[in-house]
Amino acid sequence: MSSNSFRVMKFGGSSVGSPRRLRQVIELIGKHSRTGPLAVVVSAMGDTTDWLLEAADLATRGELEGSLTVVARIAHLAKTNAAALHPAQSTTLAARVDQLLAPLQQLLQGISLTRECSPASKDKVLAFGEVISATLLAELLKAAGTDAHFRDARLLLVTDDTFGTARVDVSRTRERLQVAITEWGASLPIIPGFIAATLDGRTTTLGRNGSDYTAALVAQGVGASEVTVWTDVLGLHTADPDLVSDAYPVAHLTHGEGLELAAVGVRMLHPRTMIPLIEAGISLRIRNTMHPDHPGTLIDAIGSRDGQRPTCIATREDLALLGIEVRKLSDQFQLGERALAALRAARVTVWMTAQSANGQSIALVVPRPDAPRARNALETELAQELARREVEPLGVREPVTLVTLVAEAMGHGVNVAGRFFSALGAVGVGVRASAQGASSRSISCVVDAEDTAIAVRTTHAAFNLAHQQVSLFVLGKGTVGGQLLAQLRTQQEQLRQRHGIALRVVGIADSRRTLFDSTGLALDGIEEQLARVVRGEPGTRALAPLLDELRRLPVPILVDCTADGDVASLYTEAFRRGIHVVAANKKPLALPWNEREALLAEARHHHVAYHYETTVASSLPVIDTLANLVRTGDTVRLITASLSGSVGFICNELTSGVPLSTAVRTARERGFTESDPREDLSGADVARKALILARELGLSLSLADVALEPFVPEPSDAGDSPESYLRSLRALDAEYTQKVERCKQSGTVLRYLARIDPTRLGTDAPVIRVGLTAVEAGQPAADLRGSESFVSFTTTRHSEFPLTVRGAGAGGAVTASGVLADILRVSQTLRGR
Structure with missing residues (x-):
């Protein structure tokens, strides 16, 4: 027989631990033994090694009966596996198991008498697991028509007397194996792994990954071309599948990569296993016993030639x-x-x-x-x-x-x-x-x-991964939140394919219900799923425990599409856990200056993003534009802005002759206003937006510093509900019709504007003013259409022609698109390629 074509196969304990797996092993060995010279190394069945350690421990404590009960458990596993595969010889095989275990029972009896189990005695105890496994496998292979024989590793592998982790005498081991292959002839050797012996015949064990090491030593000794380790996984994965659901088998690695992985403790590899293979230029393949058609992982001197090979x-x-x-x-x-x-x-x-x-x-x-x-x-x-x-x-x-x-x-x-x-x-x-x-x-x-x-x-x-995974926890499923979910539904696949970003909604919450699944929620029918959830504790405090789950997911982002005024503490908890925040919610940014600064500082301290572009002008890049002006050293002298797309829409409706009450109702129906239109018509919403812009300039102002003229004073009979408020506006229809008429007569247009003048800081004049203004024709604000917003920056560099940002400034779909843009901004920044 030519030793050059030898192959070595090693089967782990899980591969021979049950009748189903053991049957697959016998079929695999039978198939491969017909294609050329083969040697097989096998581990102890299932949990046998742990049971042997338990038996030795019990015997050391003098508990012989308990120790022998464990031996009976080992015997039962071996007999059950053998009987299931070869019922005709179950009695004979059972007797063989008893014969093999008889010396173990005597050994344990001696240990229990002396109450001492030396390292040498423990190695003797542990050797029985591999010996039984290899003996039965050889017998079962014979019964299946394969000429197989048990070959005791203790007669092949020579070690020193460092019991438990014996060191192999490679030279003597190679000599013995070279002699052995001439004696094996055409028969298939079944060799117990993990065990060896000193030169004078005392049993030793090879320590962690001992059976793999046995296979490598046998391969080196017989000049094999390849070692195949059959186990219960498809190969070496890109990461621990228990930690990373997207981990996948690596097809090809170099010997060097295998050695590095062994050095840092990868379970399936050990430096001692790799070194004989590297020295002899032998390849190692890791394959799955139950999926024999899968190629597994090949480790050789060449490795993958793919420049994009996995890590x-x-x-x-x-x-x-x-x-x-x-x-x-x-x-x-x-x-x-x-x-x-x-x-x-x-x-x-x-x-x-x-x-x-x-x-x-x-x-x-x-x-x-x-x-x-x-x-x-x-x-x-x-x-x-x-x-x-x-x-x-x-x-x-x-x-x-x-x-x-x-x-x-x-x-x-x-x-x-x-x-x-x-x-x-x-x-x-x-x-x-x-x-x-x-x-x-x-x-x-x-x-x-x-x-x-x-x-x-x-x-x-x-x-x-070809894509950057992003985990979203969405707060609010109203106008903006609902539109965001709809956009994610339609754009998920496109974002993955074109931009390499995989957005996954893992949580959604409204004021009383929460859905959370770390593996991702199905977006189809998500509103119905949320509706079926039993109402829980109200408020954001109940969401804090879920942040601990969110933080462990790839690129976690808390997405706030609410108008909740009590979310700042939730943001802080998110930042402290390394969670990014994307928000359309203005209220945390309008908190007292010190609280707002503390919130931003918390995000910076924990190196996470807090993006809030949509808080001022929906999807318009107003905050980013202002930040770039400031960052590049420009000085902002004046900001003039129409910051409410909903109020802008109402102004245009009034100019067209539509009564105030009708215009407000239409704006609300189209999703332009807040759920309660008073937020818009009181001017409070515009005041917050203007304050946010002023603070981006570093002005430590508060809402009390805003000179605010409401767009519509609240009627005395407005009531508490939004509907009663809308009805009360009819009393103001005539007044606002007259205001529009006066503007037409003077050649102006009615607009609701915010004006931020930093030069007034330190004077008696207000820095921020919000109110109704008659705008002359030709001015940027005069020709705004529909729900358009605009912001004009007059700066040192943009003095003659102010820098203007203009576009749609209201509506759930538009705002949601701005929120999505902020999410993608976080994702692409992290991706870095």
């Missing part, structure tokens, strides 16, 4: 971050070397080290359970320096998570690290420490454990 995000959780900082550094201090040596002596695993350029501080990431031991070891090593206060007291931060980005292409591109940290910073995830290897194949950072999910999802989206 893997690996996480290692339940860690602690230890920080050491030197106050006075000398050349002899050697902080990093001493710290690592101390932890090595204390047998503490260090998952990441990050040292400052001058060596004055170092961050060390260790398993959280080992943190006290690590701290003691470091404090002992640095005792003299601590006593002399040359070193700051050690800081420990726990629990933390190590997040690592792994991709061969990282070393060939620019701004990978920038995109990595920018993506995390954009969602408010604090990076506690970071490191990049010399290979530039990976970059790692430490984040707080509570930020694990959002960090992984955000990074995964930034590097692996």
Whole structure:
């Protein structure tokens, strides 16, 4: 037989843990054994290894009966699996299981008598799991027509006597395997994984991922071309599927990428497994036992040639971050070397080290359970320096998570690290420490454990998805909110395909009901879904707990389409959780100056966006235009504006001869006014908008500083309801008809304008004035049509010809489009490409 064509297959415990999976394994082995030389390595069935540990622990405590009960559980699993696959020989196979377990029962009896289980004894106990699994698999393969034989790994793999994590003597192991393949002949070897033996025959185990390591050593020893690890997943994924629903299998990786992933603790890989494969140039393939047609993940010397190949995000959780900082550094201090040596002596695993350029501080990431031991070891090593206060007291931060980005292409591109940290910073995830290897194949950072999910999802989206995921929690389903949902319904697919942004509504709330689903709500019929929800606690306070769920989703945005005056505290809670806010709600911006400034400062402090363009002129880019003028050093001398599209519509209706009461009712029916038209006709809405603009100039004014003339004084018989108010307006029809007539006679047009004059600051004249004005023909405000709004900026640079922004200024659809534009602005800023 030519050893060059050998292949090695390894089957994990889940692959042989049930009759259904075991049957699939036998079929796979039978099929592949007919295509060339093959060796099979197998793990213990199901949870057998954990059960053996339990049995050993019980025996050590002297509880022999309990220990033997666990052995009976192991026997039952093995017998059940064997009987299901080969009922005709169930009695024979059951007897074989009992025969194999008899020495285990004697061993446990001895442990219970001495109340001691040495590492050597524990290795003997654990070996029974793989031996039973490999023995039964060989028997079942024979019964299925495949010439298979059990080959004891303890006669093939030679190790030292470091029980529990034995070190392999690679040279002697290779010699034994080269002899073994000549003895195997045409039969198929079934080799137990995880176990080996010392040169004098004492049983040892290989530690974590031991069976994979066995497969790699066998492949190296027999000169195999490929190792296939059959497991219960489709391959190595771009991220942990439990954290990222969009994670997907990676088709092709290099040996180097595999080694990097193994080094940061990816469950299916281990450095010890990768090194023999790399040394011998053997490829590794990870495939799913129950989906044998799926190609899985191939790891070889070449890797993918696709320039856009995916990036893997690996996480290692339940860690602690230890920080050491030197106050006075000398050349002899050697902080990093001493710290690592101390932890090595204390047998503490260090998952990441990050040292400052001058060596004055170092961050060390260790398993959280080992943190006290690590701290003691470091404090002992640095005792003299601590006593002399040359070193700051050690800081420990726990629990933390190590997040690592792994991709061969990282070393060939620019701004990978920038995109990595920018993506995390954009969602408010604090990076506690970071490191990049010399290979530039990976970059790692430490984040707080509570930020694990959002960090992984955000990074995964930034590097692996063709689209940027965005999670929306919409407050309000009235005129603006309803239109926003309608626009999202019709534009979702277009936004994904053309702009690479996947908007997903995960929550919607009105004044008494809330719907929330982190996987996304179906927008078709969403209003009906909300209507079926049982009414809950009123107010925004009841929504705060949902922010904790929202913050863990990709690019979380709270979208406020209400006119609620009590949402500022909810905004603050959102900002503190790293949630962006997009709002059409003016009221938080019209709060007392100190409260408004505190709100904006909170957003800046947590590095999140607060966009409110639609609060002034619907979808018109007024705030952005003003901000650009100020940012570029221009000085605003005067702002003149028609800021209410609804009042503008009413003015045009009056000019056309329509009575006031009819014009207001029409504006309300078309969705131009607030739900209660008094907000518009009193001028309060325009006053807030004018105040928002003035404050964008840095003027610390309040609503009390606005000289306000209502568009319509409230009639004495207005009543409490909007409908009674509309009826009361009939008494004013004649008065407003006369006002329009007087304007026509003077060649002017009736308009309701806001005027902001910063030059009046510090004088007795009001800086902000809102009221009815007769505008001469030819002025920008004179020819406004329908519900148009306009804002005119007279500045140092735009003095002769003021800069004017003009367009539709009212209506749910128009405002909703402005809200959507603000949402996309957040999304595209984070996407960065």
